[in-house]
Structure formats: C-alpha cells, structure tokens
Amino acid sequence: DLGEQFLRKAQDLCPERTDTLYCIAVSQEMLGESQDAIQTLQKILSMSYVPLQVGVDYRETKLKAYLRLARLYNDFRYDTKIKDLCKKALIEFEERPEIYNMAGTGNFQLNDLMEALHMFEKSIKCRKEGNIDAYIGLCMIYIRADRTHIAHRTMERLKPAFKSHPRYWAALNICNINEP
Numbered sequence: 683d684l685g686e687q688f689l690r691k692a693q694d695l696c697p698e699r700t701d702t703l704y705c706i707a708v709s710q711e712m713l714g715e716s717q718d719a720i721q722t723l724q725k726i727l728s729m730s731y732v733p734l735q736v737g738v739d740y741r742e743t744k745l746k747a748y749l750r751l752a753r754l755y756n757d758f759r760y761d762t763k764i765k766d767l768c769k770k771a772l773i774e775f776e777e778r779p780e781i782y783n784m785a786g787t788g789n790f791q792l793n794d795l796m797e798a799l800h801m802f803e804k805s806i807k808c809r810k811e812g813n814i815d816a817y818i819g820l821c822m823i824y825i826r827a828d829r830t831h832i833a834h835r836t837m838e839r840l841k842p843a844f845k846s847h848p849r850y851w852a853a854l855n856i857c858n859i860n861e862p
Contacts, residue, residue: 698732700743723751752784756791764788779808783815795823814844818853825857833857
C-alpha cells in the first residue's frame with residue numbers, strides 16, 4: 683500500500699512519532715494484517731514519551747492504541763492479554779470513561795459480568811452525559827443475566843437523551859428490545 687510506504691518513510695525519519703505509528707497500525711488492520719497491527723500498537727504502548735519539535739499528543743495516541751488493541755484482542759479472543767491490557771490502561775487513564783468501557787467490554791466477553799458491570803458504572807461516574815457505550819454495556823449485562831425488563835427500562839430512560847443517536851437504535855435492535 684502506497685500510503686503505508688509513506689507512513690513508514692515518515693516513521694524512519696522520526697521514530698519517536700507515536701501518531702505515525704498509530705496510522706501505520708490502522709493501515710495494517712485495514713489491509714487485513716491484524717497481527718502486524720497488534721505488534722505496532724504494542725510498540726506504541728511500550729514507547730516512552732520523548733519531546734519533539736513537532737507537537738504530538740502522545741497521551742491521546744496512547745489512549746487510541748489501548749482502545750484499538752483491546753478491540754483486536756477481543757476479536758482474536760486473547761483473553762489473558764485483554765485482562766492485562768485493561769489493568770495497564772486503567773492505571774494510566776483512570777479518568778477516561780472510554781477506558782472503563784473498554785474494560786467493561788473485555789470483561790463482558792470473558793463472561794465476568796460483575797466486573798463488567800463495575801467498569802460500566804465507573805465509566806458513567808466519569809461522564810454521565812453522552813456516554814451511550816456504558817449504558818449499552820449495562821443493558822447487554824442485564825440481558826445476559828436474564829433481566830431484560832431492566833434493560834428495557836434503561837433504554838426507555840435513555841431515549842430522550844439518545845433518540846437522535848444511531849447507536850441507541852442499533853442497541854435496541856441488538857438487544858432485541860421493542861421500541862420503548
């Protein structure tokens with residue numbers, strides 16, 4: 683891929699650019715080279731911050747690397763790796779709701795529903811407004827725990843805030859909940 687070639691050239695010129703590495707990982711994943719993308723994302727997470735002449739939002743790149751890597755680990759069912767990744771991410775980004783959502787999703791896929799529940803609840807404590815992923819996560823737990831009525835009630839309460847959000851309607855469909 684020509685785009686990846688240019689990114690690699692940029693990376694060769696400035697190896698400390700985590701944002702360029704992240705773009706390479708995205709490119710690799712889009713080209714079906716998921717294992718290479720995993721290695722690239724792991725490299726980002728192992729890099730130390732180096733001040734550069736060009737401004738690079740190192741923390742934001744690292745945050746995105748955690749989120750993408752967790753999704754890839756979930757896709758490949760790397761159960762032990764997802765647990766370790768979530769622990770590291772929670773230490774580094776304890777104030778970010780998307781990290782709690784990531785951990786909630788990982789625990790949900792591992793069938794650790796109580797831990798998933800706690801993670802989604804912490805995500806909501808970090809940011810209540812607009813945090814549809816945490817609410818969807820809670821509803822998925824309710825459904826798996828055979829508490830569909832609670833998921834339905836939760837979705838009813840969310841409708842005023844999220845009725846224009848496509849993920850709200852997708853969640854209703856995925857959760858097999860009739861429109862409230």
